[in-house]
Amino acid sequence: MALIAQPNGGLGEAHGKGPASPLVLAANYDDGSVVGVGATVDAKGRRTAAMARPLMLRAPAGEAGSKVVAERQASPHAHCCLPVTPKGQAEQHVLVADLGADTVSQYAPGAGAAQLHLVGSLAAAAGAGPRHLAASPDGAHAYCVCELDNTLLVLRLHADKPPELRQRVALLAADGGAGAGAGGAPKKGKRAAAETPTPASFASAIIASRDGRHVYAAVRGADIIVTLQTEQGGARLAVVSRTPSGEAADLTCPDESRWPAHTPRDIKLAGPREELLLAANQDSHSIVSFRRDADTGGLARLSIVESPSPCCLLPLAWPPPS
Amino acid sequence: MVYPLLLLLQAAMAHASVVTFDAETMGMVMGATAPAFVKFDFGEKQLDAFWDQLGDAYPGLLYRVDCTQDQPVCAARSVTSSARGLQPVFKFWTGSSFRRYSGEPDPKALVAYLQNKLTDEQVQTLTDRSQAVADRKQQQQQQQQQRNQPTRAGESAADAEWRLQVLLGTLAAGALSIYALIKYLGRSPHEQPGIFVLAGSYTQRLTHVDGRGDGLYLFRLHEADGSLTPVSCVGVGVPNLSYLCAEPPRPIHGGALPRSPPAPARRRPHPRRAPLPLARRWRRVAASRCGRMPRAGLLRTCCTPALAQRPLPAPTATLPPPPSHRRPPSHRHPPTAAHPLTATRHQAGRARTCCTPRRRRSPRARCSASSSTRAARRASRSSTTSVRAAAPRATWR
Numbered sequence: 001m002a003l004i005a006q007p008n009g010g011l012g013e014a015h016g017k018g019p020a021s022p023l024v025l026a027a028n029y030d031d032g033s034v035v036g037v038g039a040t041v042d043a044k045g046r047r048t049a050a051m052a053r054p055l056m057l058r059a060p061a062g063e064a065g066s067k068v069v070a071e072r073q074a075s076p077h078a079h080c081c082l083p084v085t086p087k088g089q090a091e092q093h094v095l096v097a098d099l100g101a102d103t104v105s106q107y108a109p110g111a112g113a114a115q116l117h118l119v120g121s122l123a124a125a126a127g128a129g130p131r132h133l134a135a136s137p138d139g140a141h142a143y144c145v146c147e148l149d150n151t152l153l154v155l156r157l158h159a160d161k162p163p164e165l166r167q168r169v170a171l172l173a174a175d176g177g178a179g180a181g182a183g184g185a186p187k188k189g190k191r192a193a194a195e196t197p198t199p200a201s202f203a204s205a206i207i208a209s210r211d212g213r214h215v216y217a218a219v220r221g222a223d224i225i226v227t228l229q230t231e232q233g234g235a236r237l238a239v240v241s242r243t244p245s246g247e248a249a250d251l252t253c254p255d256e257s258r259w260p261a262h263t264p265r266d267i268k269l270a271g272p273r274e275e276l277l278l279a280a281n282q283d284s285h286s287i288v289s290f291r292r293d294a295d296t297g298g299l300a301r302l303s304i305v306e307s308p309s310p311c312c313l314l315p316l317a318w319p320p321p322s
Numbered sequence: 323m324v325y326p327l328l329l330l331l332q333a334a335m336a337h338a339s340v341v342t343f344d345a346e347t348m349g350m351v352m353g354a355t356a357p358a359f360v361k362f363d364f365g366e367k368q369l370d371a372f373w374d375q376l377g378d379a380y381p382g383l384l385y386r387v388d389c390t391q392d393q394p395v396c397a398a399r400s401v402t403s404s405a406r407g408l409q410p411v412f413k414f415w416t417g418s419s420f421r422r423y424s425g426e427p428d429p430k431a432l433v434a435y436l437q438n439k440l441t442d443e444q445v446q447t448l449t450d451r452s453q454a455v456a457d458r459k460q461q462q463q464q465q466q467q468q469r470n471q472p473t474r475a476g477e478s479a480a481d482a483e484w485r486l487q488v489l490l491g492t493l494a495a496g497a498l499s500i501y502a503l504i505k506y507l508g509r510s511p512h513e514q515p516g517i518f519v520l521a522g523s524y525t526q527r528l529t530h531v532d533g534r535g536d537g538l539y540l541f542r543l544h545e546a547d548g549s550l551t552p553v554s555c556v557g558v559g560v561p562n563l564s565y566l567c568a569e570p571p572r573p574i575h576g577g578a579l580p581r582s583p584p585a586p587a588r589r590r591p592h593p594r595r596a597p598l599p600l601a602r603r604w605r606r607v608a609a610s611r612c613g614r615m616p617r618a619g620l621l622r623t624c625c626t627p628a629l630a631q632r633p634l635p636a637p638t639a640t641l642p643p644p645p646s647h648r649r650p651p652s653h654r655h656p657p658t659a660a661h662p663l664t665a666t667r668h669q670a671g672r673a674r675t676c677c678t679p680r681r682r683r684s685p686r687a688r689c690s691a692s693s694s695t696r697a698a699r700r701a702s703r704s705s706t707t708s709v710r711a712a713a714p715r716a717t718w719r
Contacts, residue, residue, distance in 0.1 A: 024567060263531075268519075270517055270519065270543055271517065271543075271545055272545075275545070276543070276545065276548050278519060278543075278550075280521060282524070282531060283531070283532070285534060287519070287521060287541070287550055289543070289548035289549065289550065290548070291548060302547060302548030302549070303547060303548045303549040303550065305541065305549065305550040305551075305552065307521050307523065307535075307539055307541075307552075308523055308534040308535040308536065308539075309523045309524035309525075309531060309532070309533045309534045309535040310521045310522070310523055310535070310539070311522055311523060311524050311531075311562070311563065311564055312521070312522040312563060312564060312565050312566050313519060313520070313521055313522075313566070314519065314520040314521075314522075314566035314567065314568055315517055315518070315519050315520075315543065316517070316518045316519070316520065316568055317516075317517055317518075318514075318515055318516055318517070318518055319515060320568075
């Protein structure tokens with residue numbers, strides 16, 4: 001069971017009938033369900049390290065995959081769930097990106113304890129494979145990166161209607177790669193041109209800056225981080241640049257007959273003003289940091305550190321904010 | 323009787339000395355009735371120290387004649403070195419005549435001889451004389467101290483003030499040192515304020531990734547230059563951490579902070595309770611996959627020589643290669659004709675095997691996971707392997 005965990009920050013408390021502690025939402029890839037796991041308290045009301053029994057928030061959807069990509073979409077695969085508060089609403093909703101069903105579903109707190117009811121689903125393009133979600137700071141829009149067709153969906157959120165598709169942005173350049181302006185890392189290997197077919201890229205992660213001005217998406221295969229600028233209050237996105245997530249010098253492969261890769265699986269913003277962006281390069285076993293220009297959103301590479309097979313990052317301020 | 327005399331000798335050794343005998347001294351001695359004990363030296367120095375000490379005990383009684391320098395004096399008393407070689411010759415003046423000492427030149431024998439020769443009255447006289455000399459010297463020292471007293475008093479006041487300042491400074495420095503030591507021991511060296519980055523890793527070699535990680539890695543992020551310094555790593559007993567989140571709620575993916583109502587009173591932290599140590603607080607960082615919390619000892623330092631800071635390569639202006647040169651990431655999926663993307667991935671994967679050969683990890687590079695953690699990891703690996711073997715399925719996630 002593969003889970004993607006997201007904190008919801010008190011979903012249960014929002015409608016007053018849930019568990020006493022905030023939940024950690026988890027999207028189950030294998031069966032498409034969503035569960036909430038809360039912490040427990042002891043007799044004195046203090047939090048303990050033990051986790052409560054998971055609550056089934058979204059039941060398994062059964063055999064309802066889009067089956068466009070048979071290998072990946074034979075059945076629903078909930079890949080990410082994101083708690084959002086739609087603009088003008090007081091209660092939190094939950095967005096669920098289902099890679100297998102090609103849908104982005106919106107759930108609202110239900111009448112029962114710790115249950116969700118479906119507000120509506122947005123059908124993405126067939127074979128798109130919605131993977132990760134991010135939300136604008138005001139909760140008016142959500143951004144969904146699709147793994148299988150490398151697109152980014154701009155969704156407008158409503159309290160009582162399903163997400164509305166406002167824009168579809170291609171993350172890759174027209175040539176299918178990083179684009180001429182990306183300055184991508186040259187790949188090693190003399191057999192590349194002769195034996196490699198059209199490359200396949202798979203979008204992985206997406207983040208939105210706290211000021212709502214920029215959105216970043218990582219694409220594996222192309223090994224790039226796409227910078228997008230928001231327009232019209234977050235209703236539209238425009239690609240600003242495509243930055244390589246790693247350089248050829250980062251690859252320690254001594255054998256030129258083999259293929260090097262970076263494979264940025266996760267990206268995160270860090271720093272008090274989110275002036276840094278971190279990229280976890282899974283296959284080059286490194287974490288690369290970039291300086292982020294808050295005005296233009298541009299990325300400038302700063303440093304790299306070895307980290308074996310990184311796949312997720314979590315910046316934390318210490319001491320934690322009270 | 324001998325030993326009290328020796329004690330007396332020891333007590334008075336610092337107050338008197340032996341008078342050197344010459345012709346004038348000999349005339350004075352022989353003109354008086356007081357006894358005298360004379361040592362005629364011929365070069366032998368063994369008894370000189372003893373003779374000096376004995377002279378201190380009997381002031382004005384003992385004398386010395388250096389026959390190698392003052393031969394007429396020795397010749398006048400018929401003292402020659404022919405009989406005993408270089409050994410000294412002792413003679414006792416009784417007040418009227420000289421008596422030659424015929425015993426062995428031994429200190430005890432000499433003291434006994436002297437005691438026999440001196441009457442009790444003479445001993446008392448000599449003792450009183452010795453005491454008087456000692457008292458006089460002590461009185462002179464006291465007078466000298468009284469003369470120096472005013473200067474010393476002024477110096478003592480300044481010295482006392484200076485010593486007080488030194489003492490206060492030492493106490494203050496000691497208190498500060500103890501305070502700093504307690505603060506240092508009370509917190510981990512890695513708990514300095516700043517930004518840390520947790521990185522979950524693939525720990526298993528899967529079809530789509532060569533997992534080399536050991537679990538959860540912790541880095542300190544330096545905001546100035548964006549560099550990351552490895553701090554520690556820990557095996558959490560869960561393979562292939564795929565996502566991390568933290569409590570309390572914080573923006574994820576750049577989203578707004580969730581609105582949560584005030585926490586119930588019973589869940590508020592105790593006001594007098596000290597903040598939890600870093601390890602305990604971050605133990606609440608949720609690890610995905612099964613919702614389990616990482617085990618204790620999250621921040622246990624381990625040696626990670628592989629986590630070295632790599633120098634930043636020189637910037638390059640090289641443009642990316644054409645698309646045909648790029649590597650598709652998912653090369654290990656089974657071939658299928660259902661979708662061109664899948665087929666493409668598989669074909670590309672056959673061309674690309676693996677960048678780095680089989681994972682190589684030295685024992686030192688592994689996390690210091692507990693035995694229970696390792697056992698849990700092994701169990702998880704075995705169970706995962708068995709499940710995958712029984713029902714192969716898509717693994718690119």
